[in-house]
Each structure stands twice: as structure tokens, then as C-alpha cells.
Amino acid sequence: MIVKILENKLSECIKSLYGAELTQGQNQIQETKKEFEGDYTVMVFPLVKISKKLPEQTAEEIGHYLLENAAEVIKFNVVKGFLNLSISPEFWLKYLKSEEKNENTGFCASSEQSRVILVEYSSPNTNKPLHLGHIRNNLLGYSVAGILAAAGHKVYKTNIVNDRGIHICKSMLAWQKWGNGANPENTGKKGDHLVGEFYVLFDKEYKKQVAALKASGIEEENAKKEAPLLQEAQEMLRQWENNQPEIRNLWSMMNAWVYKGFDETYRKMGVDFDKIYYESETFMQGKEEILQAVEKNIFQQKEDSSVWVDLTADGLDEKILLRSDGTSVYITQDIGTAILRQQDFAFDDHVYVVGNEQDYHFKVLKVVLQKLGYTWADSIYHLSYGMVELPEGKMKSREGTVVDADNLIDEMVQTATAMSKELGKLDEMTTEESTKTNYMIAMGALKYFILKVDPKKTILFNPKESIDFNGNTGPFIQYTHARIRSLLKKAVEQNINIELDTNTEITEKEKSLIKNIYNFASVIEEAAKRHSPALLANYCYEMAKEYNQFYHDIKILTEENEEKRAFRLVLSEKVAQVLKNAFNLLGIDVPERM
């Protein structure tokens, strides 16, 4: 890396000029801001203590040294305490040349030494369809997994399906009571949506019961516990855990409907998994683990036989692990699943993509696993992302104020189709091709809209203002790619030679584009380290923007000078490739034409 080279030269320089060793913090080299001349800038302020001279003078001295002793440096200028270094065009051209045939520029291949990383994401409940919040989760998980792999790790995508529990029993109970045998076939409804309706119905009826009890003079708190519907659901859960056949059959049937629906939504979103775990198959492991720990006195069983762990010494509260009737709670399965996964994969890191409303839960999970004696518990990382909110606040599935995933995707496709038609962009395509392209653009807009914001921040989604297709958007970058591909196609048709000559003259804008390409690897690395697809999205935007300026200002295909033309085509091709590969890491496809 050029920065490393410069840093080494700088320490050499300080030693030679002033006889001092540089500390980490004093050796500061960063990219030169656009408005100044140069490629990299040495911060001279921290060095004046060593040189005991004015910043400008120090900068001059260092500049001269580097000019003479660093082959890559061909020029320098000093502005206040900033020493701006210019790197030779040959350096950039040689870099481009060396990457010309590499289709995986910026990517780091995995090896035997790579860390094994599990990325858990999606984690749906099988009692309701996916909504916009889940979309963010899925896009983040898929993308982060891809980024980690591109950074050289061995990555496995996993999904824990929360297919059992009191919430599932609620929709089952509602179906049993009021379903009249409804199923996806006889209602024509998508399975997950159908089941979701019963979940909402349960809540509605339950609230009625609570209100009635309150009206009869019972305190709200007790009314909530005593409502017959809830008691019935609880009884159903006990029967489920006791393998009561009728309940198990109902459960299997309704879950099958949901899975079919989920599969369709996953396919539309373009996400997938290496291994799917089901809570119904892992919770027993957690339960056993907890009971064993009770015997070892790690956890405490109360008189009503509920099991608790006291975490007050860790700055947390007391946490229930098993209910008094012996049934499992949410964290029970998480314990079992984590242990199973360590057995299955022997992971070095385990990333959980889960909303920030569960920050506390993951703190607890980590401490509980540590208390159970698992040293690998330290390697658990909670990728805590912000909620997706509507202008009127949080989405609540029970209250129906959610943006449904399937609907949103359909609407995006409609908007993209209408826009293409208005612009007359896809007129020359076959129906099949334009359908595919519109879909690609729609998903590009949606995915980019979500992934470009820092994962930890809340996203505000206003359904009234549809997602943009112009400006800093997915389609903008897809368009840039399509433009380049079109150029390259013409170049092939015209039999244009694209052999890169490293002596070609290059402009500032061209150099800047090469630098962008050069930075791809470190952007991937940083995005992996920070678990942030947003960094990659912003990188793509910068690249596309610069390319469009270049494309607008400079002739490429029509350039008369053959060397320049060849160089510009090679550069263009590389930009297209990097955009495509980077977008691929965001789970977004790019079209050849649009």
C-alpha cells in the first residue's frame, strides 16, 4: 500500500533529519483534500515538537527529503502545516495495468488461516409476514456476510426460525377458534399473510376480553393474566411441549404455509442461507443446559420451579430462563442454538444481526453463556441496527401499522416500470428483458435506500414519498454501470484495441478514478471491520459521481489519440467492474442496459 510506503519513508526521514523515532500518533498521512494539489498529505503539526522549527519550515525539509528518497513522490507543496505530496502518474498507471485482468480487484481470498464467521440474520417469527423492519435485517445480514467474505473470512449465513412459543400458539388458537378451515388454497392468500391475520385477530379478541374483565372491576395487570384466551394459549404451549399430536399437527400445517410464503419473499429479496436452524429443534438443548446448570448451582430454581439467573453483579438484572410450568422462553433457545452452532461450525466469531431493541437481550445472552463456562461466548457480536420508523412512529404488527415487505416490493416494481416507460428507456427491449430490468432497478432503489444509512441509525421511511430513482440512489449507480457497458459493447463492435500503455498522459479526474479503484480493498476491509454496508454504498456513489463527471467532460470512444482512448476504456471497464462487484456485496444486481 502506498500509504504504508510513505509512512515508512516518513519515519526514515525524521530519523535522518532530526534523529528521532516517530510514534504511531505522530505518523499521520491521509489523502489530500480535493481542493488542494497532491495525492497524500503529511500532517506536520505533530512533528514540530521533534524538529523544533516552524510548521512550514519543517514541511519544506521533509518535502525535500521525500522528493529525493521516495521514488513515488514527484512533487510537493506546503500549505500551513500540511505537506501535500504528489505521486507519479506512472505509479497509478502501473497499478491499473496490474489489475487489468483481475476480475476480483479489492477482494481478499479466504485461506486456511481465515476466521470462521457465522452471520445470523432474518430470524423470523412464523406468526406473521415480513415487514420493512425485516427487510432491513435481511439486507444487512446478507450484505455483511458478503462483505466479510470479500475481506477474506470464511463466512456461513445462518437463520434461526422462531417457529415455536407462545406467539405461535396465539395464531394457532385463533385459527382453531375462528378459522373455519381457511388455508392458502381456499382463500387465495399467501400463507404467511393468512397466518398473520389470525395473530392480529387473537390480539383483537384478547384485548376485548381484557377490557371486559377490567369493566367487571379487575385490575388491568390481573386482567391481562387472567383473560381466558391467554390461558388457553398457554395451555396450548404446554401441550405443544408435551408433543400432543393434534397440536403438533396444527402447528406443522400452519408453519408449512408460512415457510412457503417466506421462501417467496426471500427469493424476491435475493437472500439465502447456508444453514437454517429451527427453534423447535434447538430449544431442548437450551432447556437441558439450563437444568444441568441448576444442579451445578450456576442458576437458581425458585419455589414455583421457575429458573432464574442473578446478573446484578454484572450490572444487569435477574433474568428468567424457564417458566414455572417448565416451558421455555425466548432466551432458552438462544442458549441451545449457540451451543449447537459452536459444535457444528467451531466458529471464531458469531455475528447476530438483530435490532437494537434487543441490546439488553444480547448482553444477557453473552453473560449467561460465560457463566455456563463457554469461552467462545466472548466472540459473540451483536450487530445492533436501528429501527425503521414511519412518520407517525414505530411500526407495530399487532396494530397493523406496518409496511408489508411483499407489498412494498410490488410497489417499487410498479414505480420503476412506470418510470422506465415515461423515460422510454427500455422500449427496445423484449418484454422479458424489460421486466427483469425494471425489477433490478426497483430492488436497487429499495436496497440502496436502506443500506446506505449507517446500520446503527434509525431509518425514517415515508410511504407517501416514494423512494427516489435520481441522485444518490441505487438506480444512479446502476445507470452509470449500464452506460459504461454500452461504451464497451460499442468498442468491441468497432474492434477497438484496448491495450493499456503506462506512459499515457492522464488528467486529474482520471487519476482520481484510479485512486478510487485503488481504495476499494481498504473500503471492503473497513466495511467488514465496522460491519457496515453503508461505507460501501457511499463509496459506490462517490465513484459513480466522479465517473459521470468524467464521462460528461471527456471523449472516450471518440477520442482520436489511440493510447488515450485505450486507457479511458480500460479505466471505464474497471470502474464498471468495481461498481458491479461492490453492488454485488450489497445484494444489488446491475443491468447491461437501462
Added chain:
RNA sequence: GGACGCAUAGCUCAGCUGGAUAGAGCAACGGCCUUCUAAGCCGUAGGUCUCAGGUUCGAAUCCUGAUGCGUUCACCA
């Protein structure tokens, strides 16, 4: 109440381990298609980086406090 998180242009967001005059997009206004795709390019306007202290040669960035918003502490998931 305790814990955690967030606060940057009218709106939506960038701003890397502290560095030069805080950047984009949208919306508004004004230009650019007989020339490689105008889903594009250029320009104008828009800011007390919530507030108050502190550390530093230097703070949107780090520390402390305040304010506002959000989340969480369930025999919910």
C-alpha cells in the same frame, strides 16, 4: 427510576483512528441533449454541527454535564 443509543442545511443522509474553507442528494431557482444513454452534467441559494463547559497547536469528531427524542429493564418474542 436505572441502563443503553441518537442529535449535522427545510427534508433524508455522509463526514474514516481529532486536522485545511463541515459535504452530498431531495425540494427551490437558473443553465446544458444535431456529439459515446439527460435515471446524466454544471451553477445559485441554504449551517451557531442541540446547548454549556473541558482536553488539544487544532474538536462536528474525545471527556463531563444539561436538554430533547428513542429503546430497554416482562413467567412477550
